[in-house]
Amino acid sequence: MTVKVVVVDDHGAIRAGLRLILENAEGIEVVGEAGDGITAIRQVRALRPHVALMDVRMPGMDGITATRELVAEGQCDVLVLTTFDLDEYVYGALRAGAAGFLLKSVEAPRLIEAVKLVAAGEGVLAPQVTRKLITAFAQTRGESALSPTALHELTDRERDVLACLGTGLSNAQIATRLHIGETTVKTHVSRVLRKLNLRSRVQAAILAQENGLAHDERRGVGNRGAGPPDQQ
Structure with missing residues (x-):
């Protein structure tokens, strides 16, 4: 393309x-x-x-x-x-x-x-911007966190994808991490943005950081195992 x-x-x-x-x-x-x-x-x-x-x-x-x-x-x-x-x-x-x-x-x-x-x-x-955002997360942690109701709108797999976004992974890397197809990842990202009323994956990454989901993903909490892509 x-x-x-x-x-x-x-x-x-x-x-x-x-x-x-x-x-x-x-x-x-x-x-x-x-x-x-x-x-x-x-x-x-x-x-x-x-x-x-x-x-x-x-x-x-x-x-x-x-x-x-x-x-x-x-x-x-x-x-x-x-x-x-x-x-x-x-x-x-x-x-x-x-x-x-x-x-x-x-x-x-x-x-x-x-x-x-x-x-x-x-x-x-x-990189300069990334450092600014990390500093902002540390200073404002919890002040603008998502409500539990908003997070409950997500399926387990969508939470996994949101957590991966919070660590800066690309679609291909998320697909590998979660053992699903890259097209499936794109679908999940779109659903996460829609359910959380976000405009971009960068906004999703910020919210994942603010709510501690990225930290959970780094510890492996976000990875729930795998099945064929069409079952995810």
């Missing part, structure tokens, strides 16, 4: 640089560009890309607002790419439903990999 991307940044030189990097990568096609959030939404609606590579600070509508609208409409996945790792940007982007958050200092190979991962339904976070 060729991953179609819309590049969103208010600086033309940066858009040109990102286009050059992405179009030189196998399996990626830049189908459009935008210099602000409103134009980005218009471009995405018209061009139907798999991924919007989204800046945060732009004139008019900012990237976080645009991300929230695109995700709410189910238009595409959003990978936020910004110069700043400020808490308000990190948390704002993830609350808006961004599938990933990278800094513009990222190396070209990592950026290419991240675009492909997001298009495949994975989540991507810059």
Whole structure:
């Protein structure tokens, strides 16, 4: 599959640089560009890309607002790419439903990999951002935990998948860990997001961390054994 991307940044030189990097990568096609959030939404609606590579600070509508609208409409996945790792940007982007958050200092190979991962339904976070989130978990543990009722909405297998998301595993790694098919993993992830009213697997990972499920998964509590994929 060729991953179609819309590049969103208010600086033309940066858009040109990102286009050059992405179009030189196998399996990626830049189908459009935008210099602000409103134009980005218009471009995405018209061009139907798999991924919007989204800046945060732009004139008019900012990237976080645009991300929230695109995700709410189910238009595409959003990978936020910004110069700043400020808490308000990190948390704002993830609350808006961004599938990933990278800094513009990222190396070209990592950026290419991240675009492909997001298009495949994975989540991507810059190491600097991951450390911020871990610190935030330690400071706010229990303050925003899911209610028991919400967790009870999940089946045992969906809890297993949520726990794996909390440790940062990809779909392929979850499939291996739980001895189920990768397609089945994608189905479970979709159900977890729907039942918990979440917009992205990154949000699911945060909730898994906040509720201690990731810790349980590391100890092996999440792995309930295996059966054929069609029985999971």
